Amino acid sequence: MITLYGVHRSRALRCIWALEEMGLAYRLVPVMQAFRLADPAAPDAPFNTRSADFLALNPAGSIPVLEEDGVVLAESLAINLFLAQRHGGPIGAADPAEAARIAQWTLFAATEIEPRSHAILMNRVQLPPDQRSEAKxxxxIAALRRPFAVLEQVLAQGHPVGGRFTVADIALAETVRYAQPAPEAFEGAPHLKAWLAACQARPAYRTILARRDAEPAL
Incomplete structure (x- = not known):
């Protein structure tokens, strides 16, 4: 049995998405982010990223963490690459070349997209209004112009790997999603917008999004 530690309102969402797309049986163990709690060390605090038992799994104190058959793995994108390699299926790689391309676009998502798109999410949505910076x-948005232009060119031909939806799409879609509070970032990128809408219309994504919306925002 696969066990995933985390909550939907975190980067665990991309791993839950992959598990749902693969149709794999899994157990989700809720782990609250410590920063959401007034005192994560309080005796009545919920299981969180500073709990001793969780730190034994991941000393970095971050979610998600996956356990399967003795393998303990942290970092959401690494988890998805592992799931794709171990369980395969349509969203995994058909051959070593596809595996390399999936890794390529996963790293592109992590390095070129997420640091910039996450800044948009934080400063348009997640931070308290008095802490937000429109300058950031x-x-x-300016820093995303080039990587978004790259994606626009690639996605004009279809999915980035193998002409089908893969875990590379999950990595990209979940990092691009963070930029959606700034619609102006998508100007001149019709293929990127259409691809993202198609990813977010997938039944597995709609299912996990409903679960995410049902979780307390705190």
């Missing part, structure tokens, strides 16, 4: 949003 402007800078992030």
């Amino acid at each position: 949003v402007v800078d992030a």
Whole structure:
């Protein structure tokens, strides 16, 4: 049995998405982010990323963490690459070349997209209004122009790997999603917008999004 530690309102969402797309049986163990709690060390605090038992799994104190047959693995994108390699299926690689391309676009998502798109999410949505910086949003949008232009060119031909939806799409879609609070970032990128809408319309994604919306925002 696969066990995933995390909550939907975290980067665990991309791993839950992969598990649902693969149709794999899994157990989700809720682990609250410590920063959401007034005192994560309190005796009545819920299981969280600073709990001793969780730190034994991941000393970095971050979610998600996956356990399967003695393998303990952290970092959401690494988890998805592992799931794709171990369980395969349509969203995994058909051959070593596809595996390399999936890794390529996963790393592109992590390095070129997420740092900039996450800044948009934080400063347009997640931070308290008095802590937000529109200047940081402007800078992030400017920094996304080149990687978004790359994606626009690639996605004009279809999915980035193998002409079908793969875990590379999950990595990209979940990092691009963070930029959606800034619609202006998508100007001149019709293929990127259409691809993202198609990814987010998939039944597995709609299912996990409903679960995410049902979780307390805190």
